[in-house]
Amino acid sequence: MKIRLTVTVVLGLLLGTAIGVYAATALETIKAPIDEIVTILKDPQYQDGARKDQQQAQLWPIIHQIFDFNLISRIALTRNNWKKFTPEQRKAFTNAFTGLLKNTYVDKMQGGDFKDVSVVFIEENKLSEKKSQVSSKIISREKELSVSYSLRLKKNRWRIYEVEVEDVRLIKNYREQFNRTLKTSSPAELIQQIEKKVAQRDKQ
Amino acid sequence: MLNSLKQLAIIFMLLALFTAGCAHQKKQSISLVELPSETSHQKTTEQASIAIAETKQTPQDVSDERIADEFTDDEFTDDDLDFLDELDAEDETSERETVSVSDPLYSFNKAMFHFNDKFYFWLAKPVAQGYKAVIPYEIRISFRNFFSNIFSPVRMTNCLLQGKFTRAGAEFGRFFVNSTAGVLGFGDPAKNFPALNPPPEDMGQTLGIYGIGNGPYLVLPIIGPSTLRDALGMFTDRYLFNPFSYVDTSELSMGLTGTNYLNEASFKIGDYENLKDSAIEPYEAMRDFYIQYRNNQLND
Incomplete structure (x- = not known):
């Protein structure tokens, strides 16, 4: 009896350590959230x-x-x-660009018909x-x-x-676009343009 | 396999985004004036240290925990810069990322881009919407299958010209199954057999395989984005190989071609709007999407 208890405790400890060290794979990390988004x-x-x-408020944190x-x-x-961007501009750019992506892709997904849609994860290719x-x-x-996601591990999180x-x-598609804009416009103007685009969509 | 129809159904710009032409520039292929590389990857240690210094200066917002989590958590560190360098280095080395296209006809292309934009919103879209409202989904799919099947020999020819014999066999098997069991191609029973669904090949890709580069980027009226090579390829596929061009009367031939375009457009309404909504520079966005897409087709 005593031995069994010891074994259980040792196993439990081992398992605990294993879980502590274990980092989820990229696929495991995004599968549940993406399934939840679809739901x-x-x-x-x-x-x-x-x-x-309300739906967007649910989606955005995920x-x-x-x-x-x-x-x-x-x-x-x-x-x-x-x-070319100052630290403040970088922050403003990140905010504006995140807003643009949110408007473009989250709104589009919300407008789409997901009744018959299913998402199937195929494989993970660790590079x-x-x-x-x-x-x-x-x-x-x-x-x-076919949709494929590139992920990066930072602070133990994919x-x-x-x-x-x-x-x-x-x-990558935005690289050429921003490059084009920045040939003739300043960083501040680019940020403004993106913000304007976001505001336009918000109004609709 | 429905995708293969796309190759030929490129009358509208929006279609063209995910459909037409051919584009690829191999490093050694016919040399063309390349766009100046966007990013000079020459990174001096000095630049790197400046960048690190800058990111460290970024004020941390600790008052709002949520914002703090969003941003300070993600402050760039040496580690981040290493990662970005790694990505940039990959861009330089991988074949896939070196693809760019020369655009010496920028002014003409941009004018065509605007023309196509108006053409889409004023004519193509309303007509396709009307068609979609009147013709049931099942019938539109049957038409799509029919047109896809009829161009199967064109794709097979290109498979053969590229030396892809297994794919040519798959195209043939598909054509046989769909023409018989699929009742003249209106059905697509081959869909359920992965071996009978090879990726579509066209003359633009064939020329690319032979080492011919993209040539200058070209926006064609109504058809949309293309390159010199893809436009030549498309002309060959559509006028020399096109089964419609052997139909007795040119009216019938044009009617079939038009129906094909319209039918395909009915599946794509909204794609172009999505592109425009997402882009800050729609012209550059479309050019890049087209070149990326065609390059991947060429390498498949």
Whole structure:
């Protein structure tokens, strides 16, 4: 009896340590939140247009938890352009750009018909100690979209910094755009332009 | 396999975003004036240390815990810079990221871009919306299958020209199954067999495989983004290989082509708006999406 107790305690301790050390894989980290996002998008109680704000309030924290918007903003701007921004401008840019992505993609998802949509996670491809790629498919009645997420491990937590839809990188796409704008405009003007775009959509 | 139809159904700009043409610039392929590289990756240690110093200066907002969590938690550290350098280095080395396209016809292209924009909102979109409202989904899908099936030989030819014999066989099997069991291609029973669903090949990709680079970026009226090579490829696919062009009368041929475009457009309403909403510079956004997409098609 005593031995059994000891064994249990030792096992328990071992297990406890194992859990403490164990870090979730990238796929495990984002699977549950993304499934939850889809569930919220499907939830019939939010189909009423008046409740979209509530739905967004539900969605946003989950999205924020798995996307690294700081890293995303930095990647979108490129190293050279990033250097032209003052620390305050960097913050303002990150805020504005996060708002743009939120408006573009979260609003679009909220407007979409998710009744027949299902998300299937296919595999995780660990590229390095700190980098991983998770591929998935979004299947709807009309089409099947391959969506893959690039994640980075920071402080023991995987977060997304790039999304590829049908092998097209969405964040990378902004590099050329911002580069173009910054050829003729100042960082402050770029931030203003993004803020204006966000405000326009908010009004609609 | 429905995707393969896209290749030919590129009358509207929005379609073109995820459909047409061909684009790829291999490092060794025919040399073209390249856009100046966006990011000079030359990083001196000096620059790096400045960047580190700057991020460390960033004031930390501790008053609002939530904001603090969002931002100070993510302050850039040496570790972050290393990671970004790693990403930048990858951009430089991987074949996939070196893709850029020259745009010497920028003024013409931009004018075409505006024309296509108006064409879409004033004509293509309302017509496609009307069509979608009148024609049930099942029928539109059948049409889509039919057109996709009819172009199967074009794709098969390109598979053969690229030396992709397994894919050519898959195209043939697909064409056979859908033309018979699928009743002249209106059904798509081959859909359920992954072996019968090869990625679509077109002449633009064939030329790319032969080492021909993108050439200058080109925005075609109505059709949308393309490159010189893709435009040539598309012309070959559509006029030399196109089964419609062998139909007796040109009216019928044009009618079929038009129906195909319209039908395909009915599935794509909203795509172009999404692009415009998401972009600060829609022209550059579309150019990049097109080049990325075509490059991936070429490398599949």
